[in-house]
Amino acid sequence: MPIYTIAALGIGGLLTIMTLLNGMAAAGATPLFSSWLAHGVGTVTALILLAAMGRKPKEQRSKPPLWAYLAGLAGAVTVILTSFTVNTPLALSGTIALGLAGQMVFGLGADMVGLFGLKRRLPTSTELISFACIVAGSLIIIFLDKG
Amino acid sequence: MILFSIMAFAGGILVGLSRQVNGRLALSTSAMESSFWNHAVGFVFLCVIVLIFGGLMPTQHAFDVPLIAYAGGMVGVVFIAASSWIIARIGAAQTAVLVIAGQMVSGVALDIILDNAGNPIARTAGVALILTGIFLGRRKKN
Numbered sequence: 080m081p082i083y084t085i086a087a088l089g090i091g092g093l094l095t096i097m098t099l100l101n102g103m104a105a106a107g108a109t110p111l112f113s114s115w116l117a118h119g120v121g122t123v124t125a126l127i128l129l130a131a132m133g134r135k136p137k138e139q140r141s142k143p144p145l146w147a148y149l150a151g152l153a154g155a156v157t158v159i160l161t162s163f164t165v166n167t168p169l170a171l172s173g174t175i176a177l178g179l180a181g182q183m184v185f186g187l188g189a190d191m192v193g194l195f196g197l198k199r200r201l202p203t204s205t206e207l208i209s210f211a212c213i214v215a216g217s218l219i220i221i222f223l224d225k226g
Numbered sequence: 227m228i229l230f231s232i233m234a235f236a237g238g239i240l241v242g243l244s245r246q247v248n249g250r251l252a253l254s255t256s257a258m259e260s261s262f263w264n265h266a267v268g269f270v271f272l273c274v275i276v277l278i279f280g281g282l283m284p285t286q287h288a289f290d291v292p293l294i295a296y297a298g299g300m301v302g303v304v305f306i307a308a309s310s311w312i313i314a315r316i317g318a319a320q321t322a323v324l325v326i327a328g329q330m331v332s333g334v335a336l337d338i339i340l341d342n343a344g345n346p347i348a349r350t351a352g353v354a355l356i357l358t359g360i361f362l363g364r365r366k367k368n
Contacts, residue, residue: 083316084324084364090312091328093305095336100298104291113298115272116291120299121265121306128258128303135256143254150251150260151267153244159275160237167230174234179326181238186319189242195250200317209363210319213327216355220330223348224337 110162114155147195172221179217183210242318248306249313261307265299320363327356 097117105113134140164174193199202210244264252260313321334349336342 081364083312084360086308087312087316087321087324088328088331088360090305090308091325091330092332093301093308094325094329095332097298097301097305099336100295100301103295104298106291108291111272111276115269115276116296117299117302118265118269118272120296121303122262122269124300124303125258125262125265125307129262132258134259141254143251147247147251147254148263149267150244150247151264151269152271153240153247154264155268155271155275157237157240157244158272160233160240164230164234164237168227169230169234173231174237177231177234178238178241181235181240182242182322182326183238183319185239185242185246186317186322189246189318194318195246196253197246197249197314198317202319206320206363209359210323212355212359212362213323214359216352216357216359217326217330218352219348219355220334220352224334224344224352 110158114158114162118151118155176218176221179214179221183214242322245309245313245321246318248310249318252307252310253314257307257311258303260310261303264306264310265303323363324360327360330356 101113101117104116161174161178164177165171169177187202188194189197190200190202248260248264251263309321309325316324331353334344334353337344337349
């Protein structure tokens, strides 16, 4: 199995652990509190790790466009949107399933145009079948196991 | 209901958008710097939201969270850094689908470990389909 495949699956595993931990923080309060706390703890943690790791050497750096610093806004708005929709008839399973659809549509579109200066790439037909299997398996788990 | 569905769908778009922008920042700086700015900007924004709309601590038990719950933000730093690193290497669609696959399979494993109720047939069929998809999509070379 290629190293990047294993790494990406591992990142998904991190997401499960993160959701579990942030859910504990939300249990006594609200999703907004949980997200606020996680962003605050995360800011300090990242600073400590950056201090420990040091910055990239100057010759490997370039000046990023200003908007490249604003990804955190999209992440924070996501929390607000989804913590609202889980309390509508969509519930958690509908929210996750539609979010998954949004991620796939965005990911395929972004790859096809090489959005924001990332490499442009077209999915092969085998990759599209692979994506369909993973999405279908995920929907089965979302709706039939936890729904 | 349509409005709610659009909101949930937009949530997914924004997840992809933030990953793409973080990936761009990581190209110019580093994955960890990208994770730092993601958290710092998000934190400032959420502080503003809370100051305007309130709703941060509706119960007095808000800070009674178990200590381990604070680790969520620490895991998040590694999660964002790793996502920003990998998206430039395998693309947005592969990143999205493999992260979801890893999340689903580890989620099922966690449910089994924690003895959470669930449907064994759905779990088996879902995980089997996901593993099939991972196998089909594995890259011949990096």
